[in-house]
Amino acid sequence: MNRRDSDAYRAKKQFYDRVLTVYGRKPVLEALQVPGINIHRLHLAESNKRAPILDEITAIAERNGAEIRHHNRAALSRISKNSKQDQGVAVDLLCPRFRTLSEFLEQGIQDSGDILALDGITNPQNLGMIIRSACAGSIGAILLPGKGGAQIDPLVIKASAGTVFRAPIIRLDGGLENALEQxxxxxxxxxxxxSHSQQTLSECAPGKNVFVLGNETHGVSDGVNRLCQARVKIPMNNGVESLNVAVTAALIAFRNAL
Known part of the structure; x- marks a missing residue:
């Protein structure tokens, strides 16, 4: 592979790292109705029968100048990766703030802000609310592992109120531990x-922190826990021992803004 081929491949990969595929008629329509959404390509099954919702989806795609492709059911299933729920429709959306970890590191971290690392968050509603808080607050990036937790799907998109499309998400191919070490x-x-830490969340200086959020039931995994160099607590009253993980994310995201 020559240098020109390598640069072209790199550019193509960086482009598709920012693409999020949404499937299902109602989820696709709701996604296309988000203001400012960047539609790359609409995929439709050749076997689809005429329906008002499909007409509306197609009209929005056409108004935005998106490419529209028709596929047989097998090909569409490979695109959506969920043949049971795609309902003959999938759309590729361009999310400009999605990154790989290597891209994030290459761009420099001087003013990147704090990071949320998601360690086994399995509830789609929690994931969506975490993304929404991070996008609204002062979070520079969200580490989202490709395995071991909820992934971005229609439920997550709905819970995020559409903010997932402009959220600073780092999509990990490998595990969270390797990313934290880097x-x-x-x-x-x-x-x-x-809760045993002497330092409170409000005392933690903003900047280059990776705050780890663990699984809703089991908390932070052993391997990730061993990598933690510091711990902070959120002071609580009335015998309350813990908070929902999405609430915790919101407190982190806004701790220096209020």
Missing amino acids: LNKVGYCITGLS
Whole structure:
């Protein structure tokens, strides 16, 4: 592979790293109705029968100058990766703030802000609400592993109120532990939450922190827990021991804004 081929491949990969595929008639329509959405390509099954919702989806895509492709059912299933629920429709949306970890590191981290690392968040509603809070608050990026937790699907999109399309998400091919080790090497402090910590969340200086949010039931995994270099607590009253993970994310995202 020559240099020109390598650069072209890199550019193509970076483009598709920012593409999010949404499937299902109602989820696709709702996604296309989000203001400012960037539609790359609409995929329709050749076997679809005429329906008002399909006409509306197609009209929006056409108004936005999106490419429209028709496929047999097998080909569409490969695109949606969910033949049972795609209902003959999928759309590729361009999310400009999606990144890989290598891209994020290459761009420099001086003013990137704090990061949320999601360690086994399995509830789609929690994931969507975390994304919404991070997007609205002062979070520089969200580490989203490709396995072991909820992925971006119609339920997550709905819970995020459409903010997922402009959220600063780092999509990980590998595990969370490897990503945390790389971030630590460039100066990030891996920070967990513990009710036993002497330092409170409000006392944690903004900047180069990776706040780890663990599974709704089991908390932070052992491997990730061992990587935490600091721990902070959220003071609570009336015998309350813990908060919903999405609420915790919101407190982190807005801790220096209020």
